Amino acid sequence: MLPVVVVHGGAGFIPRDRAEISCAGVREAARGSYAVLKSGGSAVDAVVEAVTMLENNPAYNAGKGSVLNVKGGVEMDALVMDGRTLDSGAVSAVRGVANPTQLARMVMEKTSHLCLTAEGALNFARAMGVPEVPEESLITDYARMRWKKNLEPGANPVESQMGKMGTVGAVAVDVEGNLACATSTGGIINKMEGRVGDTPCIGCGGYADNQIGAVSPTGHGEAIMKVTLSRLVLFHMEQGKSPKEASDLALDYMKERVKGLGGVVVVDPKGTWTARFSSLQMAWAAAQQEQLHYGLYHGEDFTEPI
Numbered sequence: 001m002l003p004v005v006v007v008h009g010g011a012g013f014i015p016r017d018r019a020e021i022s023c024a025g026v027r028e029a030a031r032g033s034y035a036v037l038k039s040g041g042s043a044v045d046a047v048v049e050a051v052t053m054l055e056n057n058p059a060y061n062a063g064k065g066s067v068l069n070v071k072g073g074v075e076m077d078a079l080v081m082d083g084r085t086l087d088s089g090a091v092s093a094v095r096g097v098a099n100p101t102q103l104a105r106m107v108m109e110k111t112s113h114l115c116l117t118a119e120g121a122l123n124f125a126r127a128m129g130v131p132e133v134p135e136e137s138l139i140t141d142y143a144r145m146r147w148k149k150n151l152e153p154g155a156n157p158v159e160s161q162m163g164k165m166g167t168v169g170a171v172a173v174d175v176e177g178n179l180a181c182a183t184s185t186g187g188i189i190n191k192m193e194g195r196v197g198d199t200p201c202i203g204c205g206g207y208a209d210n211q212i213g214a215v216s217p218t219g220h221g222e223a224i225m226k227v228t229l230s231r232l233v234l235f236h237m238e239q240g241k242s243p244k245e246a247s248d249l250a251l252d253y254m255k256e257r258v259k260g261l262g263g264v265v266v267v268d269p270k271g272t273w274t275a276r277f278s279s280l281q282m283a284w285a286a287a288q289q290e291q292l293h294y295g296l297y298h299g300e301d302f303t304e305p306i
């Protein structure tokens, strides 16, 4: 069944006028990432490729298109994990880079640390020769419109962000049976400056272990952190549950215990995959055996040749 890649473009409510571009973007990213796997690329190469494509796509809340913090700035979080070694790298509250996931990979591969934050992460990017980009280039009209709307008297940013997520992520198994995950986000709309969500926190915003599986989640970061969602999915898989059963158990627990909604994409070492969510929608796509699967609403699994 190997190789396989599964990507998501965020759980929540996707307005009708954005549904098509949201679905198109995850399909494109799954195809691009699958091509990396087919040409012998590693699982880490594949997830970084998928998430980079989604960060560059303004339809999602990651990289270009990130939501804005309360001051109108862009602070991004990202995580990469290699299931062979359990090495991981993350950046939190980073500004001024186009692809936080690529920077997270550099943290994993070029430092002895697991996470760099804010100014320190940007200084590291500069030292690595990563081009700095103007904040304006990451801000879309849509993000600015939502930010302004949530500053209006009577607005309820918490409610609005519960409805519209857009974090992106990917999990993959390569031809050698190695697993990896990557997740990237602009966080939650009108968040406090310096807020760090689940995404860069290992076990919360992702986990990959060749012996168990790999997970990339999406949803309300504070809820995901309270239940360490990614590691919780893998805990259930260690107890013998399938990726689908484990995902549903973990998402149900998050809903019941902390009233949190979200979604996950998951693979196991054999290449069994799933995309599950407790929110109304989640844009997802999976590529395996020359078939592309995708969906947006519960129960959907459209297929087309790659």
Ligand code: GLY
Residues within 6 Å of the ligand: 167, 185, 186, 187, 188, 196, 197, 198, 199, 218, 219, 220, 221, 222, 224
């Ligand atoms: N899950 C993304 C965030 O809450 O930051």
